[in-house]
Amino acid sequence: MRAMWTAASGMKAQQLNIDTISNNLANVNTTGYKKQRLEFKDLLYETVRKTNLNNGQGTPVNLQIGHGVMPAATSRVFQNGNLERTENATDFGLDGSGFFVVQSPSGEMLYTRDGSFKFSINGDTRKLVTSEGYSVLSQNNQEIIIGANHKDFTVDEDGYITVTNQNGEIETLGRIKLSQFINPEGLEAVGKNLFKVTPASGEEIPLGGQGRNTKIYQGFLETSNVQIVDEMIKMITAQRAYEINSKTIQTADDMMQIANNLRR
Helix, strand or coil: CHHHHHHHHHHHHHHHHHHHHHHHHHCCCCCCCCCEEEEEEECCEEEEECCEEECCEEECCCEEEECCEEEEEEEECCCCCCEEECCCCCEEEEECCCEEEEECCCCCEEEECCCECEEEEECCEEEEECCCCCEEEECCCCECEECCCCEEEEECCCCEEEEECCCCCEEEEEEECEEECCCHHHCEEEECCEEECCCCCCCCEECCCCCCCCEEEECEEECCCCCHHHHHHHHHHHHHHHHHHHHHHHHHHHHHHHHHCCCC
Protein backbone atom coordinates (compact mmCIF):
# COMPACT_ATOMS: atom_id res chain seq x y z
CA MET A 1 0.00 0.00 0.00
CA ARG A 2 2.07 2.92 -1.34
CA ALA A 3 -0.46 5.51 -0.19
CA MET A 4 0.51 5.20 3.46
CA TRP A 5 4.21 5.91 2.90
CA THR A 6 3.45 8.62 0.37
CA ALA A 7 1.05 10.39 2.75
CA ALA A 8 3.54 9.99 5.61
CA SER A 9 6.19 11.84 3.58
CA GLY A 10 3.63 14.59 2.96
CA MET A 11 2.89 14.90 6.68
CA LYS A 12 6.60 15.13 7.54
CA ALA A 13 7.14 17.78 4.87
CA GLN A 14 4.20 19.88 6.06
CA GLN A 15 5.40 19.63 9.64
CA LEU A 16 8.72 21.13 8.54
CA ASN A 17 6.78 23.76 6.59
CA ILE A 18 4.90 24.73 9.76
CA ASP A 19 8.22 24.91 11.63
CA THR A 20 9.55 27.35 9.03
CA ILE A 21 6.41 29.49 9.11
CA SER A 22 6.42 29.57 12.91
CA ASN A 23 10.04 30.78 12.90
CA ASN A 24 9.06 33.59 10.52
CA LEU A 25 6.17 34.61 12.77
CA ALA A 26 8.33 34.40 15.88
CA ASN A 27 10.77 36.88 14.28
CA VAL A 28 8.18 39.33 13.01
CA ASN A 29 9.65 42.03 15.30
CA THR A 30 13.31 41.03 14.87
CA THR A 31 15.38 43.87 13.43
CA GLY A 32 16.66 43.10 9.92
CA TYR A 33 15.20 39.57 9.88
CA LYS A 34 14.70 38.01 6.43
CA LYS A 35 11.89 35.50 6.06
CA GLN A 36 12.46 31.92 4.91
CA ARG A 37 10.54 29.80 2.44
CA LEU A 38 10.56 25.99 2.38
CA GLU A 39 10.92 24.38 -1.05
CA PHE A 40 9.76 20.88 -1.96
CA LYS A 41 10.64 18.23 -4.54
CA ASP A 42 8.83 15.05 -5.49
CA LEU A 43 10.48 11.72 -4.66
CA LEU A 44 11.43 8.86 -6.98
CA TYR A 45 8.87 7.27 -9.26
CA GLU A 46 8.14 3.60 -9.84
CA THR A 47 7.66 2.95 -13.55
CA VAL A 48 4.97 0.29 -13.86
CA ARG A 49 4.88 0.47 -17.65
CA LYS A 50 7.10 2.39 -20.04
CA THR A 51 6.12 3.98 -23.31
CA ASN A 52 6.01 1.51 -26.16
CA LEU A 53 5.68 3.04 -29.61
CA ASN A 54 6.30 1.22 -32.89
CA ASN A 55 5.47 2.98 -36.14
CA GLY A 56 3.16 5.30 -34.26
CA GLN A 57 1.28 2.46 -32.58
CA GLY A 58 1.32 1.54 -28.89
CA THR A 59 1.36 3.32 -25.54
CA PRO A 60 2.47 6.97 -25.84
CA VAL A 61 2.83 7.69 -22.12
CA ASN A 62 4.46 6.10 -19.09
CA LEU A 63 2.57 4.57 -16.17
CA GLN A 64 4.44 5.89 -13.14
CA ILE A 65 3.57 5.95 -9.43
CA GLY A 66 5.17 8.59 -7.22
CA HIS A 67 6.49 7.98 -3.71
CA GLY A 68 5.73 11.32 -2.10
CA VAL A 69 7.54 14.57 -1.36
CA MET A 70 10.74 15.72 0.30
CA PRO A 71 11.94 19.12 1.61
CA ALA A 72 14.61 20.41 -0.77
CA ALA A 73 15.81 23.73 0.67
CA THR A 74 14.95 26.71 2.83
CA SER A 75 15.55 29.81 0.75
CA ARG A 76 15.80 33.20 2.44
CA VAL A 77 14.05 36.22 0.93
CA PHE A 78 16.41 39.23 1.11
CA GLN A 79 13.75 41.77 0.27
CA ASN A 80 14.20 45.04 2.17
CA GLY A 81 12.05 45.65 5.21
CA ASN A 82 10.56 48.99 6.16
CA LEU A 83 12.65 51.64 7.91
CA GLU A 84 11.42 52.61 11.36
CA ARG A 85 12.53 55.86 12.99
CA THR A 86 14.16 55.50 16.42
CA GLU A 87 16.04 58.84 16.78
CA ASN A 88 18.94 56.88 18.31
CA ALA A 89 22.35 58.00 16.99
CA THR A 90 23.73 54.44 17.01
CA ASP A 91 20.82 52.91 15.09
CA PHE A 92 21.32 52.45 11.35
CA GLY A 93 18.89 51.21 8.73
CA LEU A 94 20.00 49.89 5.34
CA ASP A 95 18.25 50.58 2.05
CA GLY A 96 19.78 48.29 -0.56
CA SER A 97 21.47 44.90 -0.82
CA GLY A 98 24.48 45.56 1.42
CA PHE A 99 25.39 44.09 4.82
CA PHE A 100 27.20 45.59 7.78
CA VAL A 101 30.49 43.83 8.48
CA VAL A 102 31.30 42.94 12.10
CA GLN A 103 34.13 41.02 13.71
CA SER A 104 33.69 38.47 16.49
CA PRO A 105 36.15 38.24 19.42
CA SER A 106 37.77 35.26 17.63
CA GLY A 107 38.46 37.44 14.57
CA GLU A 108 35.78 35.89 12.35
CA MET A 109 34.09 38.20 9.83
CA LEU A 110 30.30 38.14 10.09
CA TYR A 111 27.56 40.04 8.26
CA THR A 112 24.27 41.51 9.41
CA ARG A 113 21.37 43.73 8.40
CA ASP A 114 20.71 44.58 12.06
CA GLY A 115 22.00 48.10 12.62
CA SER A 116 21.04 48.44 16.30
CA PHE A 117 24.59 49.19 17.41
CA LYS A 118 25.90 50.38 20.77
CA PHE A 119 28.93 52.18 22.19
CA SER A 120 31.39 50.11 24.19
CA ILE A 121 33.41 52.22 26.63
CA ASN A 122 37.15 51.61 26.98
CA GLY A 123 38.73 54.26 29.16
CA ASP A 124 38.02 57.64 27.56
CA THR A 125 37.13 56.21 24.13
CA ARG A 126 34.01 54.66 22.69
CA LYS A 127 33.87 51.80 20.17
CA LEU A 128 30.90 51.04 17.91
CA VAL A 129 29.76 47.43 18.54
CA THR A 130 26.76 45.13 18.19
CA SER A 131 24.58 44.10 21.13
CA GLU A 132 26.91 41.10 21.63
CA GLY A 133 30.00 43.30 21.67
CA TYR A 134 31.20 42.42 18.16
CA SER A 135 33.18 45.26 16.59
CA VAL A 136 31.60 47.14 13.68
CA LEU A 137 34.23 47.58 10.98
CA SER A 138 35.14 50.56 8.84
CA GLN A 139 36.04 50.34 5.16
CA ASN A 140 39.70 49.61 5.96
CA ASN A 141 38.65 46.72 8.27
CA GLN A 142 39.43 48.74 11.40
CA GLU A 143 37.34 49.22 14.51
CA ILE A 144 35.36 52.45 14.72
CA ILE A 145 36.75 54.38 17.69
CA ILE A 146 35.29 57.68 18.94
CA GLY A 147 37.76 59.78 20.96
CA ALA A 148 37.15 61.36 24.33
CA ASN A 149 37.06 64.87 22.85
CA HIS A 150 34.73 63.96 20.00
CA LYS A 151 31.05 64.81 20.03
CA ASP A 152 28.13 65.10 17.58
CA PHE A 153 28.63 61.59 16.17
CA THR A 154 27.05 61.61 12.68
CA VAL A 155 26.91 59.12 9.78
CA ASP A 156 25.68 60.23 6.36
CA GLU A 157 23.90 58.11 3.74
CA ASP A 158 27.20 57.02 2.18
CA GLY A 159 28.52 55.80 5.52
CA TYR A 160 31.05 58.56 6.25
CA ILE A 161 31.51 59.11 9.99
CA THR A 162 31.99 62.69 11.15
CA VAL A 163 32.44 64.19 14.62
CA THR A 164 33.16 67.58 16.11
CA ASN A 165 36.58 67.76 17.77
CA GLN A 166 37.66 69.88 20.73
CA ASN A 167 38.43 72.81 18.42
CA GLY A 168 34.88 72.83 17.08
CA GLU A 169 36.02 71.51 13.70
CA ILE A 170 34.28 68.77 11.73
CA GLU A 171 36.49 65.69 11.50
CA THR A 172 35.94 62.58 9.34
CA LEU A 173 36.88 59.38 11.17
CA GLY A 174 36.26 56.91 8.36
CA ARG A 175 33.48 55.11 6.57
CA ILE A 176 31.27 52.24 7.73
CA LYS A 177 32.02 49.15 5.66
CA LEU A 178 29.25 47.52 3.64
CA SER A 179 29.53 44.33 1.61
CA GLN A 180 27.29 42.35 -0.70
CA PHE A 181 27.35 38.86 -2.20
CA ILE A 182 26.74 37.31 -5.61
CA ASN A 183 24.39 34.79 -4.00
CA PRO A 184 23.16 36.06 -0.61
CA GLU A 185 20.83 33.05 -0.30
CA GLY A 186 23.97 30.94 0.10
CA LEU A 187 24.90 32.71 3.35
CA GLU A 188 24.70 30.60 6.49
CA ALA A 189 22.60 32.02 9.32
CA VAL A 190 24.41 31.57 12.65
CA GLY A 191 21.83 33.26 14.90
CA LYS A 192 21.92 36.67 16.61
CA ASN A 193 20.96 38.25 13.24
CA LEU A 194 24.36 37.25 11.82
CA PHE A 195 25.44 35.46 8.66
CA LYS A 196 28.74 33.98 7.58
CA VAL A 197 30.28 33.30 4.20
CA THR A 198 29.98 29.88 2.54
CA PRO A 199 31.25 28.58 -0.82
CA ALA A 200 27.66 28.91 -2.08
CA SER A 201 27.45 32.62 -1.25
CA GLY A 202 30.83 33.55 -2.73
CA GLU A 203 33.31 35.90 -1.14
CA GLU A 204 32.24 39.32 0.07
CA ILE A 205 32.18 42.18 -2.41
CA PRO A 206 33.00 45.42 -0.54
CA LEU A 207 30.82 48.33 -1.58
CA GLY A 208 33.00 51.36 -2.24
CA GLY A 209 32.97 54.60 -4.19
CA GLN A 210 30.40 57.34 -4.11
CA GLY A 211 27.73 55.43 -5.98
CA ARG A 212 27.39 52.29 -3.88
CA ASN A 213 23.93 50.81 -4.12
CA THR A 214 23.11 50.76 -0.39
CA LYS A 215 22.30 53.80 1.73
CA ILE A 216 22.70 54.08 5.49
CA TYR A 217 20.08 56.01 7.47
CA GLN A 218 21.12 57.08 10.96
CA GLY A 219 18.35 57.04 13.54
CA PHE A 220 16.42 54.31 11.72
CA LEU A 221 16.20 50.52 11.94
CA GLU A 222 15.15 48.06 9.25
CA THR A 223 12.16 46.01 10.36
CA SER A 224 11.54 42.36 9.54
CA ASN A 225 10.21 41.69 6.03
CA VAL A 226 7.75 39.09 7.37
CA GLN A 227 4.15 39.80 6.34
CA ILE A 228 1.86 38.34 9.02
CA VAL A 229 -1.13 37.93 6.68
CA ASP A 230 0.93 36.00 4.12
CA GLU A 231 2.37 33.72 6.80
CA MET A 232 -1.09 33.05 8.23
CA ILE A 233 -2.36 32.02 4.80
CA LYS A 234 0.64 29.72 4.35
CA MET A 235 0.02 28.23 7.78
CA ILE A 236 -3.63 27.47 7.00
CA THR A 237 -2.64 25.91 3.66
CA ALA A 238 0.01 23.76 5.35
CA GLN A 239 -2.46 22.69 8.03
CA ARG A 240 -5.01 21.61 5.41
CA ALA A 241 -2.34 19.73 3.46
CA TYR A 242 -1.26 17.96 6.67
CA GLU A 243 -4.89 17.10 7.41
CA ILE A 244 -5.61 15.68 3.94
CA ASN A 245 -2.47 13.54 4.11
CA SER A 246 -3.64 12.10 7.42
CA LYS A 247 -7.00 11.37 5.77
CA THR A 248 -5.14 9.50 3.04
CA ILE A 249 -3.52 7.25 5.67
CA GLN A 250 -6.92 6.60 7.27
CA THR A 251 -8.42 5.77 3.87
CA ALA A 252 -5.57 3.35 3.08
CA ASP A 253 -6.07 1.71 6.48
CA ASP A 254 -9.83 1.33 5.82
CA MET A 255 -9.10 -0.23 2.42
CA MET A 256 -6.72 -2.78 3.97
CA GLN A 257 -9.29 -3.57 6.64
CA ILE A 258 -11.93 -4.21 3.98
CA ALA A 259 -9.57 -6.49 2.12
CA ASN A 260 -8.63 -8.29 5.34
CA ASN A 261 -12.30 -8.94 6.17
CA LEU A 262 -13.11 -10.56 2.82
CA ARG A 263 -14.67 -14.06 3.12
CA ARG A 264 -14.97 -16.74 0.49
